[in-house]
Amino acid sequence: QVKLVESGGGLVQPGGSLRLSCVASGLRLQNYAIGWFRQAPGKEREGIASIGSRGLSTYYADSVKGRFTISRDVDKNTAYLQMNSLKPEDTAVYSCAAELFGGVGFYFEYAYRGQGTQVTVSA
Numbered sequence: 001q002v003k004l005v006e007s008g009g010g011l012v013q014p015g016g017s018l019r020l021s022c023v024a025s026g027l028r029l030q031n032y033a034i035g036w037f038r039q040a041p042g043k044e045r046e047g048i049a050s051i052g053s054r055g056l057s058t059y060y061a062d063s064v065k066g067r068f069t070i071s072r073d074v075d076k077n078t079a080y081l082q083m084n085s086l087k088p089e090d091t092a093v094y095s096c097a098a099e100l101f102g103g104v105g106f107y108f109e110y111a112y113r114g115q116g117t118q119v120t121v122s123a
Contacts, residue, residue, distance in 0.1 A: 002026035002112045004096050009117030016086050016121070022079040022096035022114060030055070030074040033102025035110050036081045038092035038119075046092075047106035049081060057104040064090075086121045094119050 008020040022034065033053045039045040049070040050059040058070055067086075072079040079096055094117055097110030 002098075004098060004112055004114035006094065006096055006114045006117040009094060009119045011120045011122065012086055013123055014087060014121055017082070017084045018086065018119060020081040020083065020094055020096075020117060020119075022081075024077045024079070024098060027098065027100075027112070028074075029072055029077045029079065029098070032098040032100055033104065033110070034070065034072060034079040035097045035099070035102075035106060036068075036070060036079075036094060037097060037113075038090075038094045039116075040089075040092040043092075050104050050106060051079070052104035053099075053101050059105045083119070086119075088121045090119060090121050092119060093117070 003025045005023045034051050036049040037045050048061045048064045051070045067084050069082040095114050097113040099110040
């Protein structure tokens with residue numbers, strides 16, 4: 001059974017940092033593209049960061065470019081989203097998703113998705 005479990009969310013002040021983790025089980029992350037999504041209340045789900053299945057290419061939405069970094073550790077079967085210089089508008093539920101031999105970006109459907117972790121940026 002494939003499972004993706006996110007952790008690392010919480011309450012942080014504007015300008016602060018968080019690192020989200022996405023632990024995968026039931027699949028080998030090295031063969032999967034990983035995408036991080038977020039959904040704020042009343043807004044559509046947004047794809048914000050992606051890493052291709054070969055781990056060579058990354059994509060970032062303009063809203064997070066230069067502040068967020070996606071990475072993965074295939075030995076730990078875990079993907080990460082390092083979030084720096086957080087803003088109140090980054091408040092959302094963040095979730096990770098995986099697609100076998102996927103490319104980079106959000107032009108395809110991700111087959112597996114986690115439940116998400118809440119990130120709140122507030123003073």
